[in-house]
Amino acid sequence: MENIKFFGKVFGYVLRGGCFIHIFQTHFYEFTETRGESMLPTLNSTYDFVYSSKYYRNGRGLEKGDCIVSLKPTDPDQRVCKRITGMPGDLILIDPSLQKAFNDDTELEEDDNFNKYIRVPKGHCWVTGDNLAHSLDSRSYNSLPLGLIKGKIIAANDFNKPFYENGIFYGFRKIKNNYIDEPE
Amino acid sequence: MAPPTLVLSKDDSLKAYRLQSLLNSPKTKCQLKSLSQFECSFDGGLYTCVPFKRVFQDCIMKNGKRQVVEVTDKNTNKLQFEGDEAKRFLNIEANLRKLYENDTE
Amino acid sequence: MIISQLNQLRNQFNPTRLKSTLKYTSKWSFLILSWIPVLMVFNEHVIYIGKIEGSSMRPTFNPSSTSFQDWVLLWKFGIKDHHNGLKHNDIVLFKSPENPNKILCKRIKALQGDIVVTRHPYPRETCVIPRNHLWVEGDNIHSIDSNNFGPISKGLVVGKATKIIWPWNRIGDIPNGGREVRLNKIKQI
Secondary structure (H helix, E strand, C coil): CHHHHHHHHHHHHHHHHHHHHHHHHHHCEEEEEECCCCCCCCCCCCCEEEEEEHHHHHHCCCCCCCEEEEEECCEEEEEEEEEEEECCCCEEECCCCHHHHHHCCCHHHHHHHCCCEEECCCCEEEEECCEHHHCCCHHHHCCEEHHHEEEEEEEEEECCCCCEECCEECCCEECCCCEEECCC | CCCCCCCECHHHHHHHCCCHHHHHCCCCEEEEEEEEEEEEEECCCCEEEEEEEEEEEEEECCCCCEEEEECCCCCCCHHHHHCHHHHHHHHHHHHHHHHHHHHHC | CHHHHHHHHHHHCCHHHHHHHHHHHHHHHHHHHHHHHHHHHHHHHCEEEEEECCCCCCCCCCCCCCCCCEEEEEECCCCCCCCCCCCCCCEEEEECCCCCCCEEEEEEEECCCCEEECCCCCCCCEEECCCCEEEEECCCCCCCCHHHHCCEEHHHEEEEEEEEEECHHHCEECCCCCCCCEHHHHHHC
8 A cells, every 4th residue: 555655656756747848848948869961051960959948839939940849741740950041922933042053054044043023821831951952841841830930949959069168068058040131 | 730821932922911111211211130040960979050131121211010021032142052051961861861761662 | 812812923934933834834835846847848748738720620620710729639749750659640730830839730641652643732733642741621712821831841740639628528439530631532432
């Protein structure tokens, strides 16, 4: 009887603690590992841990140029990190990247690359990985519904780096919005 | 998947979404903005990254709405496209493709 | 009489007693507060009760305009499972693709790989459902559904409606409804 009571108590504490952490992670703040080449060189392909703020889930308060964590539309069990390159209503090019331009053989098609516009639909955003050459993103699965967005990446730690170097712990850096004014 | 999206040329899309007159109005204030990403490839030792910039006209139209129109063109990344980094990048990519093709055969 | 009341008052403000009441209340409030996350997790991942508004699912939900909102039991556990998760004709609640803060309620009409015969205002006549996407339609023909915003990702689904729990005269299973949209099924008929 004493044993059962003891296990019940331990189970209760574990359950409450676990649920508290889960709620905290889904609604406030999360610190997790990221993998994959799609966000190079902003995020490394391994051993990079990111801080994401859950205030921005469902696209609240997000802007063009922000880094986000979202569910992958074609596989909701997976999460992806991408950068927002188009907000609802923006008129943007589908893919003007270098690789695309060089893959096309004729001059005409190359020109065409810079004239294929889409308008990002309401409630959606256009996301691309920082490494445009190796990223599965809006260019293949179309715009991303804001409802799939889980948070915004605000900082990252690199566990390849030493514990302390030049006043920085584990290669800590802030992930900034890179949508900036262009001098004319 | 998103709603069916039309792929149009710039002129056609401006016409289709009736933005021409709004954007051409003298009351419309625009700011040129840019967003930089990269194209990286891995050759076993190092990553070769070529910066890639996209340029946008970020406008506040006379009806108070914000409208962003991309203006990236051939010349935006011309220097990067012709630089050594880009050549190295394309080289690695070509090698990777060759490897992949050999694998699948 | 007065003396006894005074005594009682003094008893209430007795410091040791005050301390013990404080201890008692803090203990209980901690106990109650600490279970709130558990309840939230349970509601988010297992069962929740949802309210259906609007006429898009008529006659399955809110059959007449005079009836109040229907309340349904939402099942959330295991719905993202590939094989026994969401099925054809299930009713799901999902975040609207057009506005993530709005929850819509529609019936699943086709799953990944199916070819759908669309209705106005969808710009093409047929649509192949991509991987991990669903085609959803309201039972009522006047409904904003996949014909407007295309197939939706499974990631937007928040729960599956399994039982009507209010109003009392319709408590129980949810009836079938809607049209057949899958091309191969339509051909068989």
